[in-house]
Amino acid sequence: MHRSKLSNMQEAAILLILLGVLSEGEALHLVHLPATSSVAENSPPETPVHKFSVKLSASLSPVSPGFPLVINSSPLTEAFRVNGLSGTDFEVVTTGREQLDFETGPNIFDLQIYIKDGVGATDLQILTVQVTDVNEPPAFPGNLAKGIELYIAEGTNPGSIYQVEAFDPEDASRNIPLSYYLISSSKSFRMSANGTLYSTTKFDFEAGNSSYYLIVEVRDSRGLKASTTLQVNIVNLNDELPRFTSPRRVFPIREELSPGTIVANISAEDPDDESFTSQLLYSITTVNNYFMINQLTGTIQVAHRLDRDAGELRQNPTISLEVLVKDRPKGGQENRMQITFIVGDINDNPATCTKFTHSILVTERAAKGTLLLDLNKFCFDDDSEAPNNKFNFTTPSGVGSSSRFLQDPAGSGKIVLIGDLDYENSSNLASGNKYSVIIQVQDVTPPYYKNNIYIFILTSPENEFPLIFDRPSYVFDVSEVSPARTRIGQVQATDKDFPQSSIRYSISTGGASLQHPDIFWINPKTGELQLVTKVDYETTSTYILRIQAANSEDMSSVTVTVNILEENDEKPICSPNSYFLAVPVDLKVGTNIQNFKLTCTDLDSSPRSFRYSIGPGNVNSHFTFSPNAGSNVTRLLLASHFDYAGGLDKIWDYKLLVYITDDNLLSGRKKAEALVQTGTVTLSIKVIPHPTTIITTTPRPRITYWIRRENIYSPSAWYVPFVITLGSILLLGLLVSLVILLVRAIYRHCPCKTAKDKKPLVKKGEMKMAKRAAVVETIQMSTVFDGEAIDPVTGEIYEFNSKTGARKWKDPLTQMPEWKQSSPQVAALHRMAAGEGNGPPRTTNKEEDRLSGKAQAEDAGLGSRNEDGKPGTPKNRHSALTGRASPKPHPGK
Incomplete structure (x- = not known):
């Protein structure tokens, strides 16, 4: 430990020298450091340890945020930190993260306090903190410090009960004994000096107290002491057999009681402890699926359904059980008793049938008195005893059923036919030839359960009448300009047989061309005839169709003629469609410009039906057509002279849009109802300001005309720009690919440049x-x-x-x-x-x-x-x- 401390001190000195060199010439210093201070062991958090201040540098730069701080400690600890007081005053305090214990060590800490200001000046000093010893009283370990509970069974002989143990934090290493005392006065207990608790009497739970509260005190050699509590509980023991107090042994009950219903109360008492009957436990030892017992109160309840009419109860309605009562805890005294339950039958099952819905098919000419259905074959009652299992049938009811159906004899459940079921009978048609009969099956005893039986009697018809159309043939007209899905007409077929089945319509033959296999469509349900595509009078003027109608029994067909009405649906087509003309500025009014002639045709219009007009571009109305109507051939004339000198005319290039309209003169309809189609022609006209060639030998100037023809793009030649664009894209892609291949080849064969200071890694x-x-x-x-x-x-x-x-x-x-x-x-x-x-x-x-x-x-x-x-x-x-x-x-x- 001393070697480690010396090494850390040397490192701190070296760091101080380095930081001293770094901060040489600066005036940032830690005042009141280095220093030595002390703190008591087990001090709480925020306990002051040492105060110091900071002398700022000459620039008066403030201390950097987060400084000063403890950057290192010997030995390493997180028990200390630096708190700011005010301005440049600071204080080292405890953190509470680590316990400072004098006995377990360490006792001395060297803290390195590091400071830094805003301009980078720093200082580092050492604070030595010594942990001082504090005298501590003895203590009880674990749960014993808070007090514990002890248990002694009644009848136990006097003797040792429990060993109390404590420890002294100050004298733990010297093993100095502690002294124990029993503070609370009790004649039933005593305690030895070494902490052993003894009982002095034999306890009886019923005769004395059930628990005792004791206070134990321990003292050390310095007179310091501590205390704890002991609660001694006397455990009651059972040594008497419990006995039953309920006199009944047989319990008649009825079936279908709800689960949880109480059917018996079994009671008993314990002579050993009569005041606590809840200390007894009840159970049923016999294996059964019908009853359960409350183990604390002895109440017997229904656990599962009691069905007298099914299973073992239908044969034997008696249930015998054995009830066991015992003392608690488990393994005490016990007693047994036999009880019997007799389950009685009730009318809880309605008369039921394997089928509650019956469908009967009867021919419309069935004879009266025919037996239709015997309900006794399908109905029964599950009750086990009479009269609960008896039932009968009520009179049939339902719209139209009273005059046609009856039970014979009454209440027997045998249904017979007594009326007429003919489809052609108008009175039968009112009920739709489908009869609904309702009969109730009912118990003969309360509560008179009922169930409805539904009988549906269907009459099977006979095919007596053929399927025919309402007309022998059909003729429909439709215009050739009608769009697809246009309604042409409707066919209808009927069948007098009842009930009428759905009729399906279809086109068996006709209505086809080379371009369209199906020109017409018929709605299979309604017979409505529609167009699938547009028709053309000029191609086919009449269609002959064969339409077929069919139901589940018959099939019939009819001829339908569809006449196509001619309409003016073709536009005039003129030649040429576009043209370029040159006009001398002094051309005479009324002159046919360059002998230009426009010839028009129309598939569905007369040559006399054309009208000609000039749309946008005819500025100042210089141009006109003659004739302007009534002919399929017309010429372009100059209608008025040009006046550029007077400023009336300013443009030299004219682009005329010519409209050619047919008046549908061949149509037999009125003029107001006739359709009109319009074609267009584009003319480009250039006015020549000066004649190209003038002949001076004649008094009248002679003009030489230069005629220029232009190629005008037609929308039908869409493929030209498409092919040009596609070829350009392919050519551009090819060029890009070649450039990429060229760059890669240059990069692959070009020697790389190396830095000047690099040397080759291989020999020459x-x-x-x-x-x-x-x-x-x-x-x-x-x-x-x-x-x-x-x-x-x-x-x-x-x-x-x-x-x-x-x-x-x-x-x-x-x-x-x-x-x-x-x-x-x-x-x-x-x-x-x-x-x-x-x-x-x-x-x-x-x-x-x-x-x-x-x-x-x-x-x-x-x-x-x-x-x-x-x-x-x-x-x-x-x-x-x-x-x-x-x-x-x-x-x-």
């Missing part, structure tokens, strides 16, 4: 044969570092292995050798730890320059060698620790 003769590979250095955990050097950039010390070149950084505070403590590099290390910078160390004499040069040489690679003994490549801190290639050299190197 092996350079051509060696493959390029990444060099990775690893530091084994068992590497021996036999050299030291200082990094010229960071100023930190690292160790290296002269053979492998492996390096590791060295802690400047805990692992610094003593011969280097006074070196300038250590001073630089202290300045760096204090936050003054990370630059290279500053030297002031030749010795410092020599040492710095040596360290730089070692860092440059002179101290590290490869496996072949040659100098290794220099590495910075990152490469030395991780084994990776060195990054770009620091500018300071």
Whole structure:
């Protein structure tokens, strides 16, 4: 222990010297430290130990948050911490995290108090705390300190009962005996000086007290004392047989009592302790599934259903049980008694039937008096004794049943037919030829349970009438412009047989073309005929269909003619669809421009039905068509002259949208109901301001026309831009792939550049044969570092292995050798730890320059060698620790 303390003191002194060097020239000091103080053992938390203050630095920078603090202690403990008082005053107090015990030690603690201000000035001092001894009274261990309970059976002979033991924390190592005393006065107990408790009499639970309260005191050699309590309880013993007090032995009960119903009360008493009847335990020893007994009160209750009409009770309604009563606790005195229960029958089962619903199929021409059903074959009563198991049937009831069905004889349950079931009888149609008969089966004794029996009598029809359509044939008209799902008409078939079954409609033949296998669709339930697709009058004007109707018994078919009504559903188509024209600025009004002619056709319109109009683009109405209606051929004329000089006209390029409308003159409908279709033509017209060629030999100028034709994109040629776009994308992808392959080839064959300070890892003769590979250095955990050097950039010390070149950084505070403590590099290390910078160390004499040069040489690679003994490549801190290639050299190197 003394060696450890001396070592810690030396380390603290070294740390003080280092921190003194760090804070040299600063005015931050801990006042009233170092010092020695004391604290009593087992002190509570926040007990004051020592007060001190802080002298701030010249800059009056405040103390950094969290300082001062205990950074180390010898031996290591968390029993102390530093609390701030006010300003620069502080106090060391106990924390309560660890118990300070003088007897178990340790007794002396060396606390290192560390202070730091906002500018980085620090100080560290030692506070020695000694734990002082406090005289403690003796104590009882464990639960004995709070008091315990002791138990003695009645009738026990006098003698030793319990050994009381205590301990003295002060005299535990010297084994000084303690003295025990019985403070409470009792003639039944005494205590020896060594703590043994004795009874002086034989206890009887019924004759005396059942418990005693004793106070025991213990004293040590200094007169200090402690006390505890002992409660001695006398245990009552049973030695008499309990006896039954209830006189009844036979209990008649009825069946179907609810579980939990009390059917008997068994009582007994214990002569040994008559005032506590609850001390007796009751049980049923006979194995049974019907009854249970309350083990404390002796009450017998129903545990499960008592069914007199099923199982063993139907044959024997008597249940015999044996009741056992015994003293508590288990294993005491006991007695037995036989009791008997007789279970009586009640009318608890209604008359029931294996089937409560019956369906009977009867032909519509069944004869009167026919026996339809005998209910006695299906009904019974589960009660075990008469008259509880007797029943009868009530008169049939139900709409229409009284005149058609009856029991014969009455109440016998035999149902016979007495009426007419013909389907064609109008009175039978009112009930739908389905009859519901309700008969009740009922007990003859109270409470007269009833159950309903439902009898459904169905009449089976006969097929007497065929299935026919309401018309011998159908003719429907539909316009050729009608969309899909248009309703064309409806067919309907009927069957006079009752009941009428559902009819399904279908198209057996007709209604097909080369393009569409199904042009029409019929609703299978309603017979409504609809279009599946549009029809074309010009292709087919009439369709002949064969429609079939079928039900569960018959099938019939009918012819349906569908006439397609012609409509004006075709647009006019003109040639040319688009054109470019050139117009001289001085062209005469009424002239056919370049002899342009527009020829139009329409599949469903007359050549005289066309009308021509010019939409947007005809600015100032310079252009018109002649004729403008009544012909399928028209010409473009100049309607008015151009006036650019007067400013009326300003545009030279016209884009005309020509509308060609048919008036459906061939339609037989009225003009207001006729449909109209419109086609379009696009004309591009350029006005030529100056004639190209003028002939001067004639008084009238002659104009030479230059006609330019343009290729105009048609929407039907959608594939042209698609093919161009797809080809561009494929070409672009090919170019990108070639560029990537070229870059990879250049990267693969291009020699990599190496750093200037790197040396090859293979010999010159092996350079051509060696493959390029990444060099990775690893530091084994068992590497021996036999050299030291200082990094010229960071100023930190690292160790290296002269053979492998492996390096590791060295802690400047805990692992610094003593011969280097006074070196300038250590001073630089202290300045760096204090936050003054990370630059290279500053030297002031030749010795410092020599040492710095040596360290730089070692860092440059002179101290590290490869496996072949040659100098290794220099590495910075990152490469030395991780084994990776060195990054770009620091500018300071």
